[in-house]
Amino acid sequence: MATSERPEARGLGDRIYDIVFHNVLWQAIFRSGYPNTPRNQMLAIATNVFLHLHPTRIHRTHVKITHTFCLGGLSFFLFIGLTITGVLLMFYYVPSVERAYQDIQNIQTNVRFGFLMRNMHRWMAHGMVLMVLLHMMRVFYTGAYKPPREFNWIVGVVLLVLTLMLSFTGYLLPWDELSLWAITVGTNMVGSAPILGPPQQFVLIGGFEVGPAALVRFYTLHVIGFPLLAATFMTVHFWRIRRDGGLARPL
Amino acid sequence: MATDAATAASAAVRGRARRQREEELLVWPDLVFIEFISALVFTLMFTLLSIAINSPLQDRANPANTPNPSKAPWYFLNLQELLLHMNPALAGVIVPTVALIAIGAIPFYDNSNEGQGEWVSTPGGGRLVKLGAWVGSIGSLILILWDAAKHVQVYQMIFGAGSWPTSLNWFKSARDFQGWLDTSAYSPIPDGLRRIPLGDYLLRTDLLGLTEEPIDLTVNVPGLIVEQIIPVTLMVGLPILLSIVAWRIGWAKTRRDHMILQFSGFLAVYFTLTIIGTAFRGRGMELYWPWDNPPVIT
Ligand code: HEM
Numbered sequence: 448m449a450t451s452e453r454p455e456a457r458g459l460g461d462r463i464y465d466i467v468f469h470n471v472l473w474q475a476i477f478r479s480g481y482p483n484t485p486r487n488q489m490l491a492i493a494t495n496v497f498l499h500l501h502p503t504r505i506h507r508t509h510v511k512i513t514h515t516f517c518l519g520g521l522s523f524f525l526f527i528g529l530t531i532t533g534v535l536l537m538f539y540y541v542p543s544v545e546r547a548y549q550d551i552q553n554i555q556t557n558v559r560f561g562f563l564m565r566n567m568h569r570w571m572a573h574g575m576v577l578m579v580l581l582h583m584m585r586v587f588y589t590g591a592y593k594p595p596r597e598f599n600w601i602v603g604v605v606l607l608v609l610t611l612m613l614s615f616t617g618y619l620l621p622w623d624e625l626s627l628w629a630i631t632v633g634t635n636m637v638g639s640a641p642i643l644g645p646p647q648q649f650v651l652i653g654g655f656e657v658g659p660a661a662l663v664r665f666y667t668l669h670v671i672g673f674p675l676l677a678a679t680f681m682t683v684h685f686w687r688i689r690r691d692g693g694l695a696r697p698l
Numbered sequence: 699m700a701t702d703a704a705t706a707a708s709a710a711v712r713g714r715a716r717r718q719r720e721e722e723l724l725v726w727p728d729l730v731f732i733e734f735i736s737a738l739v740f741t742l743m744f745t746l747l748s749i750a751i752n753s754p755l756q757d758r759a760n761p762a763n764t765p766n767p768s769k770a771p772w773y774f775l776n777l778q779e780l781l782l783h784m785n786p787a788l789a790g791v792i793v794p795t796v797a798l799i800a801i802g803a804i805p806f807y808d809n810s811n812e813g814q815g816e817w818v819s820t821p822g823g824g825r826l827v828k829l830g831a832w833v834g835s836i837g838s839l840i841l842i843l844w845d846a847a848k849h850v851q852v853y854q855m856i857f858g859a860g861s862w863p864t865s866l867n868w869f870k871s872a873r874d875f876q877g878w879l880d881t882s883a884y885s886p887i888p889d890g891l892r893r894i895p896l897g898d899y900l901l902r903t904d905l906l907g908l909t910e911e912p913i914d915l916t917v918n919v920p921g922l923i924v925e926q927i928i929p930v931t932l933m934v935g936l937p938i939l940l941s942i943v944a945w946r947i948g949w950a951k952t953r954r955d956h957m958i959l960q961f962s963g964f965l966a967v968y969f970t971l972t973i974i975g976t977a978f979r980g981r982g983m984e985l986y987w988p989w990d991n992p993p994v995i996t
Contacts, residue, residue: 488726501729504722510729517736524737548758555755566748576773587961590814590954597805604802611773618771627759628768636777636790644787656761696815
């Protein structure tokens with residue numbers, strides 16, 4: 448199909464179209480015209496750093512919802528949502544034993560839309576664990592771990608662990624009964640490992656029991672350590688999907 | 699110059715084997731649209747959910763006051779459930795580590811690239827999923843109920859209170875079995891072999907800078923049997939047995955078949971343990987109906 452970048456402006460609609468999509472600003476940002484021709488549609492993907500995660504064309508079976516149920520994409524979406532709401536929560540939260548609990552109460556009751564941020568952060572965190580588990584199941588049952596995708600499957604397992612760790616470290620931060628004892632039970636499991644367990648537990652919680660040091664460690668891991676690791680592994684994960692020839696499909 | 703690049707590119711594309719252009723769609727709009735809509739739907743869903751339900755915030759943490767039961771977050775309650783039945787190092791560290799390594803190793807065992815990209819693609823795959831799911835969930839349920847001596851309750855409901863024969867006391871639960879091995883006059887383990895001291899300084903952990911105190915290396919043989927040997931035997935043996943049976947009756951032929959069976963079984967066990975740990979464990983981590991003892995979930 449021969450298409451010109453600038454259809455001749457004939458009627459009023461065409462003229463508006465021209466003003467909106469062919470002005471200098473639009474072209475400075477997007478370079479290609481409005482994606483209404485195959486060429487511009489491919490350029491829209493290929494010239495945009497975010498959309499460039501995708502190939503420009505994919506096999507039609509992969510667009511069927513029942514092939515992936517969007518689960519990997521939704522895991523990623525929730526990760527982004529958690530980052531945004533998490534940053535907002537950080538404005539109001541100080542990870543000290545004296546303040547943490549009051550800060551959370553404050554967020555929940557006084558801060559405008561604070562309850563929304565905290566609730567969304569919490570429900571999305573549960574949602575992400577669930578989505579990642581379901582995504583792993585869908586990958587398994589569609590046989591998408593098979594060569595050449597073995598390595599991406601392993602990257603996935605690492606991402607699963609990181610997702611659990613992200614959620615677990617966040618669990619302590621409200622410093623209420625629930626968090627303290629959940630983390631105590633959880634870190635005691637680490638401590639039960641033969642020989643190396645107790646010193647590992649000591650390093651993890653910075654003492655013999657969950658206290659101020661543990662709160663700072665968990666906070667740091669939660670807001671910067673694990674998110675960076677997860678983002679790194681996600682980058683590898685997405686890169687490998689492209690390198691492995693897109694999603695798996697029958698030979 | 700642009701044309702040169704374009705010609706070269708299109709030549710490269712034409713040369714690519716087995717690529718069916720007519721089967722392909724453009725990512726914009728077909729995929730981007732789906733992604734956009736699902737992001738929108740999920741944003742909306744989570745917003746509404748967050749308006750409707752507040753996340754829990756209990757009293758301020760008080761290290762002096764241990765709630766009963768104390769539970770880990772729900773995705774670790776499967777491990778906490780295991781913890782009730784076996785050695786803590788086994789349940790809390792070794793089993794999850796081995797499980798993750800085993801999951802990571804799946805593609806290296808099932809390494810043919812056939813049958814990919816389709817849901818449960820082998821013939822008879824569906825019934826393997828069901829077999830694994832039933833055996834895994836019912837099996838773990840039976841073991842949990844047995845370890846809570848529920849079979850004794852059922853027996854006494856039928857034959858009257860106190861009717862459980864004392865000669866079968868070792869069959870009440872894992873703990874009772876351990877006690878029986880340890881103290882009963884009928885125990886198959888000779889008296890002198892129930893505790894085997896390996897000496898205090900076999901392992902000089904103090905030299906490694908780990909702990910000053912000598913580790914007690916006395917082997918508690920009944921404990922070893924009940925907390926480690928039996929659970930490991932069950933966790934390794936039952937899945938192998940399942941695969942052998944599925945192979946002998948002709949249901950599982952390829953490696954993919956066995957993986958479908960094993961993974962389904964694993965998921966079933968995983969979810970059963972998680973659900974029991976989350977909703978059915980109450981005070982003292984005993985079994986309760988969820989409505990008798992509203993447990994803390996989130
Ligand atoms: C934070 C966690 C994760 C994110 C954000 C993520 C994201 C994604 C996305 C967006 C895709 C594209 C297809 C789809 O949506 O299904 C994908 C594919 C894939 N994922 Fe994940 N994933 C995660 C965890 C995992 C886990 C836990 C596993 C397995 C253990 C895994 C293994 C794979 C494999 C093998 C593919 C290729 C599937 C195919 O070729 O059909 N991922 N992932």
